[in-house]
Amino acid sequence: MSKQTILCVDDERNVLLSIRTQLMRCFPEFMVEIAESAEEALEVVEDLISSGQELPLVIADQIMPNMRGDQFLIELHDRYPKILKVMLTGQASAEDVGNVVNRGNLYRFMSKPWNENDLQLTVSEALRSYKKDRTIEEQYLALEQAKLELEILNANLEKQVQERTQQLKLSEEHYRILSEISPVGIFRNDAKGNCTYANAKTLEITGLSIEENLGNGWGKNLHPDDRAWMYAAWTNFVEQSNLGHDVEYCFEHRYVNPDGSTKWGFVQAVPEYNANGEVVGFVGTISDISDRKKNEELLRLSEQKQRALIEALPDLVMRISRAGVYLDFYATSAFKVIGKTGDFIGTHINDSLPPDLAAKRLNAIQQALATEEIQIYEQEILVGGVLQIEECRVVACGDDEVLIVGRDISDRKFAEIALRESESHKAALIRALPDLIMRVHRNGTYLEFHSTDSFKVFGEAEDFVGTHLDKFFPLNLVEQRMKMINEALETGDIQIYEQEVLVAGKLQSEEVRIVPYTEDEVLLLVRDISDRKQSELALQSLLEGTASVTGKEFFPELVKHIAIALDVSHVFISKVSGENLETMTWYADDRIQPNITYAIAHTPCEIAFLNGIYNCSAGVRQVFPLDDDLVKMNVDNYLGTALQNSSGENIGLLYVLNHEPLNNPKRAELLLRIFGARASAELERMQVFEDLQILNTELEQRVQERTKELSKARNFLEAIIENLPLSLFVKNGKEEGFGEFLLWNNTCELMFGCSKEQALGKSVYDFFPKEQSDFFNEKDRLSFALGQIEDIPEEPIDSLTLGRRILHTIKVPIFDEHGNPDYLICISEDISDRKATELERDRLLQELSQLNKSLELRVEERTTALVKAQERIIAQEKLASLGTLTAGIAHELRNPLNFVTNYALGSIELSQELLEAIEPLRPSLDFDTSEMVETLIADLQENSTTIRAHSQRAENIIFNMMQHTRTDDTKAIPQPTQINDLLDQSLKLAYHSKKMLDNNFNIKILTDYAADLDLVDLVAGAMSRAFINLIDNAYDAMRHQRNLLSSSKHTEKYHPTLSLSTRSLGDRVEIRIRDNGCGIAPETQSKILDPFFTTKPPGEGTGLGLSLTYDIIVKQHNGTLTINSNASQFTEIIVTIPKRYN
Incomplete structure (x- = not known):
């Protein structure tokens, strides 16, 4: 996101620069644009707005050419009224100011010359006001959107409740179908063990009618040999279960059919408990296993007939010695073994079996030989990667040998496991019995009647059997039920309807399902849906009574409908007010009462507020003796739920009081929870809108808080209709x-x-x-x-x-x-998420391991850095003492060096005069003499020239040494300097000096000078020497890199480039000088600032350039000098200098 912009308009450029400098220093997070006329300012505004930039503030002068400041600000207001406007001028009439205040909405007027603190405060307040106005607009739009969404959610609440009710009915229908298609017999007995219900499959297996099967008649067709012990086992199971013991009832037994044939059944049963853990009956299943028993009998007969053959040729026969060595080994082709049968003879058991199975077999061999009794055990072994379950029979054969017969029983074992799982599944279906089950004849006579203890009927179950429907029901219900029975028998379809019956003086709503059973009989399944109906009616009434009202009118309507729906004397809706509760509305004596405020401590409301919900069904005055209001109201029952806002914080209470216990506490609690959520949202919404009316100067903060609360309230309403987690x-x-x-x-x-x-x-x-x-x-x-x-x-x-x-x-x-x-x-x-968490845990463990390694490396690097810093401090201390020594040496050497330089120059001039003086005498001299004289004079001139050159180099070294000692000279006074100009001037001096030395070496120079740099306090001469030294070193490094690459034939690919840049860093200025030369080796970087240390060849450098530069920048100007370099690639010098010298 781009920065916001402040625009300053004034026809005096120095004023603009001063304002911009102060604003950039005080508000670095904003861009500052300037314009020297109103026309230019309007163009800047249009450019900024069209490019998407945000312009919160414009500061303008009044006296400007062409268009005055007040005209400009009025024009700006007409175009962009949201921009704040400040007039900063020294010449403006009251009429001009009034004009721009009335027509241009001027934020503030300031006089020139201005106070910096006043300007900073004015701009700060203007920016804050602008941000506040924008935030209020955004929050108001969000609030309107939240209000619309909340109204939509309220409108959809009733529809969603109806949809969920319909889904529940569909779900019940699915599970009813699952129960009806059960492939096993299902029966139920009362707590005394007498049969009260049996489904069609049960009657089919027992061969009894439903009348015969009820009571103790269920054992009528038991086989005579099984009847006595079956009754004894059942009686024991019933008695032990009623005593609280965990007893298993699971048996196989026989039935005698009317034709004298025998039928086998497998029966199992479990106790049925009520909410108090008391046995209220028993449910069980019965399966027809006659086919399995027949097959087992046929198998037994077949085994008798073929025993000799089976014994002669079993699945696996082995003869093994006492020590465990195979003497004979034979297996049929169907029996799978590990390896080949012929390979076993002569080997030990340990060679072919796992250690545990080998030990088990040896133990069985020893037991068979010791007791001379057959030993039978089972083992599981992997054969060819497949689990095989074997039964092994060990029979003594002589004193030291045994015969072992092995049989593969894998299929039988797997079948037993599957059978147990099937029986467990069937037992679960038994528990899905409805509240009331009846078997009724076509003529309306009850043939069988069973109800649970929780289902209310007109009498005992025995009173219904054998009687007609009209004995207990009014004529209209009898006609309706007979009609449905006939339709079910004629169509073969299930008939479902609802009815209302007076039971014990109370209206009871029931759902009746009629299922065809035989040609003349039906099964009636009846479920008490009174609670559901009452909840639906109460919920419908509450929804209809409160759907059309909101705000303050909502709460009175809500408490009145709750009082009617729950039949209670008092209903309260209160909100938290400090340590007290303040009623939003409360209902008593059949009317709305005046609002009151009361302490929450030592009241049932305190418990409800802390726990979320609290129900005291009786004796509430005795439980809370310090609550005088309970005594005044003469109530005995309390039920309350805390009202929570969208962030889960308790903001109030919805509770009811009554003189008598509630008829249905669970339904009442459910209704309070549902409308407590609605009341919470409404209360929170009212608080939001009330706060919006109160907000004035603190409107921004309040709008944000209320918007957040509305968002949480919306999330809370959405959470009500969340689905199941599976x-x-x-x-x-x-x-x-x-x-x-x-x-x-x-x-x-x-x-x-x-x-x-x-x-x-x-x-x-x-x-x-x-x-x-x-x-x-x-x-x-x-x-x-x-x-x-x-x-x-x-x-x-x-x-x-x-x-x-x-x-x-x-x-x-x-x-x-x-x-x-x-x-x-x-x-x-x-x-x-669980899988992702496991992967995230593994990833974090891996990252932790890497971080540990990284930490070790960082510790090692930090240790190395500390060592280098220590060495640098020692070097700086040496430099300090070396400076004093250098000054003394330089001063002592300068005088004799001047003599050497001057006399060398005189020798050159005298030798030239001598050569000119003897020139006329050369014809008179012989050739050898003339040649010798000329050679001597030439050698004298060459030696004198060499002496002069070296003395000049020595003088240059002494000059640098003297400069090194003068960098901390406190007499030099820094002056405000344009550092861009100084750096550019130093670049030109250094470049032309180097160009004179080597005119064939060309470099590319890139500059990036920040245009908005302030003046910097510098000792210009010293800083210029430092810049020239750094640029000279960069030039030499690039020339050395060119020479290195020329030897490897890569000269054409190398383009020497020198980059210089400046930028502002708050109260400091940064200068970067970068070259792509030969770089600095790592082992050399720690020494390059030492005096007299140089990387150049002998004679090309004194080793004082960088040391002198460091002293100028760091010591003299309190700056920093950082060198980043990579050998053979680049070197970058980063210099930072304070703008103001201290």
């Missing part, structure tokens, strides 16, 4: 329409991103890729093929809304009465 869906198992969704709960909508309307009647192929859908479809068919519950620990899916998710899915196949696939019940749990 996805539950049912698929069609029939071949026609296989895999189509028949049931789809709300969590599925969130999980898979598909609504109920979109999912029902569709299959996975409509929502997932074909490859993934094929996988799901194959898994569904496998579930039906296995015929058992399938647990899929991890199953990846691609949700339309959540992306890739991992589910834990359980599938339960349901078959019809013919054993064909009917339904597939699927329950899925989203475990993606």
Whole structure:
């Protein structure tokens, strides 16, 4: 996001620069633009606004050419009224100021010359006011949006409740169908053990009618040999269960059919408990196992007939010695063994069996030989990667040998496991019995009658059997029930209707389901739905009474309807006010009472406020003796729930008081919770709007708080209609329409991103890729093929809304009465977060390990840095003492060096004069003499020139040494300097000096000078020497790099580049000088600031340049000098200098 901009307008540039400097220093988070006329300012404003920049403030002068300041500000206000405007001028009439105040909404007028603190305060307040105005606009729009969403949520609440009620009915219908198609017999006995109900499958197995099966008649057709012990076992089971003992009832027994044949049954039962843990009856299942018993009998006979053959040729026969050595080994082709049968003879048991199985077999051998009795045990062993369960029989054969017969019993064991799982599943279905079950004849006579203890009827169950419907019901209900019975028998369809019956003087609502049983009989399943009806009626009444009202009118309507719905004498809605509660409204004596304020301490409201809800069904005055109001109201019952805002904080209470206990506390508590949420939202909404009317100067903060509360209230309302945490869906198992969704709960909508309307009647192929859908479809068919519950620990899916998710899915196949696939019940749990947490934990452990390693490296680096810093401090101390020494040495050497320099120059001049003097005499001299004289004079001139050159170099060294000692000279007074100009001047001096030395070496120079730099306090001459030294070193490094690359034939690819840049860092200025030369080796970087240390060849450097530069920048100007370098790549010098010298 770009910075906001402040625009300053004045025709005097020095004034503009001064204002901009102060604003940039005081408000670094804002950009500052300037304009020298009103026309230019309007163009700047248009450019900023069109580019999306935000312009909160404009500061303008009054006296300007062409357009005056007041005209400009009025024009700006007409275009952009939200921009704040300040007039800063020394010449403005009262008329001009009044004009811009009235027509241009002037924020403030300031006079020149201005006070810096006043200007800073004015700009701060203006920016704050602008931000506040913008925030208020945003929050007001958000508040209006939240208000609209809240009204929509309130309007949809009733519709959602009705939809959930319909979904509950559909769910009950699905589970009723599952109960009706149960393939096992289901029966129920009362707490004394007498049979009170049996389904059709039970009667089919026992061969009894429903009348014969009731009471103790259920054992009438038991086989004579089984009757006595079955009755004894049942009596013992009933007695022990009533005593609280955990007793298992699970037996196989026989029945005698009317034709004299025998039928086998497998029966099991469990106690049924009420809410107090008392036995109220027993439920059980019975399965016809005659076919299995017949098969077992046939198998027994077959075994008798073929015993000799089986004993001669078992699955596996082994003869083994006492020591465990195989003497003979034979296995049939169907029996799987580890290895080949012929390989076992002569080997030990330990050579072929795992240690535990080998020890088990040796122990059985020793027991058989010691007791001469057959030893039988079972073992599990992996053969070819498949688990095989074997039964081993060990028989002594002589004194030191045994015969071991092995048999593969894997199929039998697996079948037993499957049977136990099936019986467990059947036992779960037993618990789904309704409140009241009746078997009724076509003529209206009760043939069987059973009700739970919680279901209220006109009398005892025995009073109904054998009587007609009209004995207990009024004529209209008898006619309705007879009509439904006839329709069920004629159509074969289930008939469902609701009725209202007076039981013990109280109206009871019932749901009646009539299921055809035989040609002339039906089963009636009746459920007491009074509580649900009352809740629906009360909820409907409350919704209708409060849906059309909001605000202060809402609470009186709510308490009146709650009082009527719950039949209570007092209803309160209170809000928190410090340590007290202040009533929003309260209802008593059939009317709304004046509001009151009362302390919350030592009252039942205190408990409800702390715990969220509190119910005192009786004696509330005795429980809270310090609450005088309870005595005055003469109430005995209290039920209250805390009102919470969207952030979960308690803001009030909704509670009822009554003289007598509530008729249905659970329903009352549910209604209080539902409308407590509505009251919480309404109370919070009222508080928001009341606060909006009170807000004035603190409007911004209050709007933010109320907006946040409204957002939380909306989230709280959304949480009311959240779905179950598990996805539950049912698929069609029939071949026609296989895999189509028949049931789809709300969590599925969130999980898979598909609504109920979109999912029902569709299959996975409509929502997932074909490859993934094929996988799901194959898994569904496998579930039906296995015929058992399938647990899929991890199953990846691609949700339309959540992306890739991992589910834990359980599938339960349901078959019809013919054993064909009917339904597939699927329950899925989203475990993606748990898996992600496991992966995140592994990742964090890995990161922790890496951080530990990184920490060790950082400690090592910090130690190295500290060592280098210590060395640098020592070097600086040496430099301090070296400076004094250098000054003395330089002073002592300068005088004799001047003599050497001057006499060398004189020798050169004298030798030239001598050469000119003897020139006329050369013809008179012989050749050798002339040649010798000329050579001597030439050598004298060359030696004198060499002496002079070296003396000049020595003089230059002494000059640098003297400069080194004078960098901390306190007499030099820093002056405000344009550092960009000084740096550019130093660059030109250094460049031209180097160009004179080597005109063939060209470099590219890049400059990036900040245009808005202030004047910097500098000793210009000293700082210029420092810049020249740094630029000279960069030039030499690039020339050295060129020479290195020329030897490797890469000269054409190398382009010497020198970059110089400046920028402002608050109260400091930063200068960067970067070259792409040879760089500095790491081992050299710690020494380059030492005096007399140089990396240049002998004769090319004194070693004092960087040391002198460091003293000028750091010591003299309190700056910093940092050197970043990478050998053979670059060197960058970073210099920072304070703008103001201290």
